[in-house]
Amino acid sequence: MLIVLAGLPxxxxxxxxxxxxxxxxxxxxxxxxxxxxxxxxxIGADQPTGLAAYMVAEAVAEDVLAAGLPVVVDAVNAVEPARQQWRRLAARRGVPMVVVEVVCPDPGAHRRRLEGRSRGLTDLPEPTWDHVSRRAAEYEPWTEPVLRLDSALPVDANVEVVLRELAGPDRR
Structure with a gap:
C-alpha cells in the first residue's frame, strides 16, 4: 500500500x-x-533540488513497495505533477493508494509550529511564514477523495483515523 501524506509545511x-x-x-x-x-x-540551491528530491523519493518508495512493504510518503504534494507521480507509482506496483491531507486550521498555531520547529536539517533552510502563505495560495485541490486530518487533534487520534480508513472493506 502507498500512503501519501500531503499538506503545507x-x-x-x-x-x-x-x-x-x-x-x-x-x-x-x-x-x-x-x-x-x-x-x-x-548540489546547489540554484538547482531543481525539490523536483529531484521527489524523484529520488519515488525511486526509494518503488524499491520498498517492490519488497512488499507499505510506504508512507511525507511531502507537501501541493501540485498535480507531484500527485500524479504517486498515482503512477501505485499503478505500476499494483498497490492501493490512500491520500491523507494534514491541515492545521488555526493560522496562529500553524505559524507558531513552523517558527518553533527544528528538524535537524543542515542545508535545507526552514521555510518562513511568508513562504508557507505563498504555498497555501498555490496549493491545488485534490481530484480524488482524501482523508483530511486536523493536526490540532492528538497524533494518536489521527493515526487511529488513518488505521480505520486503511482497514475499511475496500482496502482488503
Whole structure:
C-alpha cells in the first residue's frame, strides 16, 4: 500500500507519518531530508533540488513497495505533477493508494509550529511564514477523495483515523 501524506509545511505531516509507520509498520519516505542530503552533497540551491528530491523519493518508495512493504510518503504534494507521480507509482506496483491531507486550521498555531520547529536539517533552510502563505495560495485541490486530518487533534487520534480508513472493506 502507498500512503501519501500531503499538506503545507509544518502542518504536522512528519509527526503523523512517523507515528503511522510505527503502527503499521511501514517505511517512511520523506522528501525534505532527501533534499537536504542533496544540498549537503554539494548540489546547489540554484538547482531543481525539490523536483529531484521527489524523484529520488519515488525511486526509494518503488524499491520498498517492490519488497512488499507499505510506504508512507511525507511531502507537501501541493501540485498535480507531484500527485500524479504517486498515482503512477501505485499503478505500476499494483498497490492501493490512500491520500491523507494534514491541515492545521488555526493560522496562529500553524505559524507558531513552523517558527518553533527544528528538524535537524543542515542545508535545507526552514521555510518562513511568508513562504508557507505563498504555498497555501498555490496549493491545488485534490481530484480524488482524501482523508483530511486536523493536526490540532492528538497524533494518536489521527493515526487511529488513518488505521480505520486503511482497514475499511475496500482496502482488503
Amino acid at each position: 509544518a502542518s504536522g505531516k512528519s509527526t503523523i507519518a512517523r507515528a503511522l509507520a510505527v503502527r503499521l509498520p511501514a517505511a517512511v519516505v520523506a522528501v525534505d531530508p532527501i533534499d537536504d542530503a542533496m544540498r549537503r552533497a554539494g
